[in-house]
Amino acid sequence: MKKMENKIAIVTGAAMGNGKGIAEVLAKHGATTILLDVSKQxxxxxxxxxxxxxxxxxxxxDVTNNEDVKAGIDKVIEKYERIDALINNAGVVRLANFEDMDDETRDFHFNININGVWNVTKATLPHMKKAKQGRIVNLSSVTGTMVADPxxxxxxxxxxxILGFTKSLARxxxxxxxxxxxxxxGYVLTPMAEQMAKETNPDNPQEVIDGIASGVPLGRLGxxxxxxxxxxxxxxxxxxYITGTQIVIDGGSTLPETVSVGS
Ligand SMILES: NC(=O)c1ccc[n+]([C@@H]2O[C@H](COP(=O)([O-])OP(=O)(O)OC[C@H]3O[C@@H](n4cnc5c(N)ncnc54)[C@H](O)[C@@H]3O)[C@@H](O)[C@H]2O)c1
Structure with a gap:
């Protein structure tokens, strides 16, 4: 029996990138997969x-729109009657130095990356509680929890x-x-990573991607x-038996104790 056989799983931000990959793998393992995204894609x-x-x-x-989120979850329950797993993956990044970052850009991140996770979880949880079972998986990052760049x-x-939310809710x-x-x-090759590379070096984003890969002990992006x-x-x-914890998947990128990691 496949590990997600007979399971109903929701993936947010599933149109592309990590969410698409997660949805594909869940489906491959037998899940009925609900793809939720703000994009028509x-x-x-x-x-x-x-x-x-x-x-x-x-x-x-749109995960920031509570009414739409509730209506979406209602549709899932109407059709499948339960939700076994929720993967809170939808997220955004826009690079800007702190002193230059306007409140709008700050709130753009907070609304999608925090409130979005909050909204979808809030709408889903009562159904998991009723079933006395459920799995919630939140996409955090090594960024902010272990490392950071300007x-x-x-x-x-x-x-x-998201890590604080994960631990507290788990309890x-x-x-x-x-x-x-x-x-x-760590870095995963998705439209988000490609966009960050473009923002860092608009003339040669590939150089940025190659630079990141060279700093990863496994020598590539995820x-x-x-x-x-x-x-x-x-x-x-x-x-x-795993709850309230975090698993790093970064090809060893947070591992090096010294600057030179290539050899
Ligand atoms: N790519 C990486 O290197 C990396 C590293 C660490 C963590 N992550 C995390 O993985 C998750 C996915 O990142 P990604 O790289 O695949 O990004 P991506 O930009 O490639 O894809 C993000 C998806 O989220 C959707 N989305 C954005 N705003 C939304 C909204 N308001 N409502 C619903 N959907 C919305 C987009 O339409 C898109 O389909 C994010 O939470 C990100 O923080 C990514």
Whole structure:
């Protein structure tokens, strides 16, 4: 039996990047996968999976819009009657030095990366509590929790907040047999990483990507499927005794004790 067989799983930010990878891997492991995203592209991503024979549903929803989130979750319950796993993946980053960052950019991060996770979790949790089981997996990052580069104050703040949220919620919902864990990726090759590379060096973003890869002990950026496999583990029964914790998936990028890591 596949590890996500008969499971109903929601992935936010599933149109592209890590969310798409997570949705694909969950589907491959047997889950009925609900892809939720603000982008219309979510329909194409869901169609790709349906064409490969997987049971999916696409929800075009902005995680910051509480009413839309609630309506989306209601649709899932109407059709599938329960939610076994929620992967809170939707997130954004815009680089700007702290002194130059306007409040709008700060709130853009806080609204999507923190309030978005809050909203979808709030709408989903009652259904998990009713079923006396559930898995919540939150995408944090090594950024803000372990490391940081200039320009990331808003993003880093949100990713550290997600860890606090994970631990505190895990404590509250443990009696209901619901686990809450966080994934802390290093650099994963997604549209977000490509966009950060472009913001850092508009003339040669590839140089930025290559530079990042050279600083990773495993010598490359992560793949979305690798994040997907970790999410699938945490969303499955295999992780039944793991809660309130974080797992780093970074190719060893936070490991080096000295600056030179290439050899
Ligand atoms: N790529 C990395 O290197 C990396 C590293 C660490 C953590 N992460 C985390 O992984 C998650 C996904 O990142 P990614 O690199 O795949 O990003 P991405 O930009 O490639 O994809 C993000 C997805 O989220 C969706 N989204 C954005 N705002 C939304 C909203 N308001 N409502 C619903 N969906 C929305 C986008 O449409 C997109 O499909 C984020 O939480 C990010 O912080 C990424």
């Amino acid at each position: 979510v329909h194409d991503t869901a169609k790709e999976l349906t064409e490969r024979g997987f049971e999916t549903m696409a929800l075009e929803v 320009g990331e104050t808003a993003y880093a703040t949100t990713k550290a907040a 509250e919902v443990a009696p209901d047999n619901i686990t809450v864990n966080a994934i802390l990726p 793949k979305i499927e690798e994040v997907g496999e970790l999410a699938a583990f945490l969303a499955s029964d295999e992780s039944s």
